[in-house]
Amino acid sequence: MIQKFQHIIQKEIQKFSAELYITPAELYEPIRYMLSIGGKRIRPLFVLMSCNLFGGKTKDAIPSALAIELFHNFTLIHDDIMDNATLRRNNLTVHSKWNNNIAILSGDVMMIQAYQSIAESKLLSRIFDSVLSVFNQMAIKICEGQQLDLNYEQERKISIPQYYKMIELKTAVLLASCMKIGSLTGGATKEDANNLYEFGKNIGMAFQLQDDLLDVYGDTEKFGKQKGGDIIANKKTFLLCKAQELCSSNRSMNKEMERWLNVHPDNKKDAHKKIKAVTCIFDSVNIRKITEKEIIFFHQRAVNLLEKVSAPAKKKKFLIEFTAGLLRRET
C-alpha cells in the first residue's frame, strides 16, 4: 500500500510540475527545482494513509496531500533564507542558486498554489470548510514555530518546555494536520479526526527527537547528513536543552558546555574538537538513553490515541508498524 501511495504522490507532483506556468521563468523554475530535489514525501503519504484508514477514496485526498507538500516546501524555501542555509537535501537552496528576492517570491507563489490545490478538492462543503480551517490553523502555527526558532537562536539556553513548544509548532503540527485532513476526507467523525490530530502530533514530536538524536548518534552513511552539524551550529536540540538542564547544577560541566558553545559555528578549525567534546558531555549525562526513552514515550502516546479511533484494527496496526519503522531507521 505504501508503495502504491508513494507512486501516486510522485506522479501527482510530476504532473503539477509539468503543468506549471513557464513565464516568468524566475518565478516558476525555483518551484520546479524545489520539488525535483525530492524529500521523502512523508507528509502527503500520511494524508493518504489516514484517508484510507476510514475507507475514503484516495483520489479525494490527493489535492490536500499535494497542498501539504507544496506548503511544506514553501516553508523550507523561506526558512532557508532566514537560516542562511546554503544546502538543502544536498542541493543548493533556492536563494543560493538564484537570490533572496526570487526565493521570497517563488515561496509566496508556492504557498498560494498550496491553497489553490486545496480549493480544487471537490469535497462536500461541510468537510471542505473543516479541511480549510485545519489547513489555515496549521499554516499560522508553523510560522509561529519558525518565529520561536528565530527568537531562541538568540538565547543561550532554552527550557525543555520551550523546546517542546517550538517543535510542536514548527514540526509536529504539520503531521498532526496531515492526519486530521486525511481522516476528515475519509469520513472520520470529529472525535476520531481529533484523536488522529493528536496521534500525528505525538508522532511528529518523536520524529523530531529522532532527528536530533541521529545528528549525534546516527550512521552518517545511512542518514546522509554530516554528523554533528547541529552541535557545530549550536542548534537548540532536545539533546542540548536536556544536557544543559542536567548540567545546570554541576559547575564544572556547565562551564565546559559554555566553553564549547562559545566556539562559533563558522570556526571550522575547532569544529571536530567541538563535536567530540559536546558528545562527551552528552554521553556523561546519558543523553542517548534519555532521548530514546522520550521517543518511545511519544510513540506510545500516539499508539494509545490511535487505539481510541474507530477504524479497522488491521489498518491501525499497519499505521503503528509503519511509524515505528520510520523511527527505527538508521540508529
Added chain:
Amino acid sequence: MIQKFQHIIQKEIQKFSAELYITPAELYEPIRYMLSIGGKRIRPLFVLMSCNLFGGKTKDAIPSALAIELFHNFTLIHDDIMDNATLRRNNLTVHSKWNNNIAILSGDVMMIQAYQSIAESKLLSRIFDSVLSVFNQMAIKICEGQQLDLNYEQERKISIPQYYKMIELKTAVLLASCMKIGSLTGGATKEDANNLYEFGKNIGMAFQLQDDLLDVYGDTEKFGKQKGGDIIANKKTFLLCKAQELCSSNRSMNKEMERWLNVHPDNKKDAHKKIKAVTCIFDSVNIRKITEKEIIFFHQRAVNLLEKVSAPAKKKKFLIEFTAGLLRRET
C-alpha cells in the same frame, strides 16, 4: 455611502488588529503596525461597493474585503524587502523597523490570515468556490507582476506592451478581483461579474497611470510624496517608457535621456538636476497630454463595460463618478 463603507472597513480592521494574537510579538507586532500606518483602503471599499451594486448584504462581503486588504498589505511588506524601500506611507517599512526575517515571516502570516478571512465568509458553497478561485488567480498574478517588475528593473528600456502587462498583473488585477469578488457576493450573474472584473482592471490601469503622472506633475503637498521620486529611481513608468519610445528616432534626445538614466538613484548631488532635465524631455514630447489621454481612454473603457452590467443606473452612475473623482485628485 462611501463614508459609511469606509467606517465599516476601518472598524473591521481595528477589530482584526485587536483580536490578533500577541505572541510571538515579533510576528504579530509588524502586522498590527502595517495596518495602523493606513493607506486609503480603496480596495476593500471597491469590494463593498460592487456587492452593493447588486443589492447584496454588506456583511456578506466584509470577510473578502478584509482578506483583500490583508493580502495587499502582505505584498507591500514583501515588495518593500525586494525593492529595498526604507519608507512606506511616510513610515519605516517593516524590514527597516525590524529586519528582513521578521518581514518575510510576518508577511507570510498576513497572507495566511487573508485566506483565513476568506474562509470565514459564510457564503453559499457555489459562490464561495468562485470567490476563492478568483482570489487564488489574483494572488498568483500579483506575484507574477512583481517578478516582471524585478526583471524589468534590470532592463534599460521596456516597451509599452511590456509596461502594460506588468501593471495589469501587479496593480490592475487586484482592483479587478475586488470588483468581481464583491459582485459575486452581491449575487451578480457570471457575465456581469466578468464585466465588472474588466471594469476594475481598466480603472486599475488608469489609477496606475495617474500615479505615474502625479510623481512628475502632481502637487507635492496634496500628493504627499516627494516629486520626481520615480525619475530619480529610474522607475519604469508610463511616462518614461512612452518618452523613450518617442525619442527613439531622435538621436540627440535619445542620448540626453540615456545620459540622465546613467545618473545612479543613490547620486543625491545630481538628483535635482536629473528631475529637471528628464521633466524637460517629457515636456518636449508632450508626455503629460499623452498620459492624460491614456487615462481617459482606460476610464472610458471602464465606463462602457459598466454600461453593459444589469444594475440600477443610479448606482452605476455613482460608481463612475466616484472613480472619476479619484482620478481627478491632485493634478
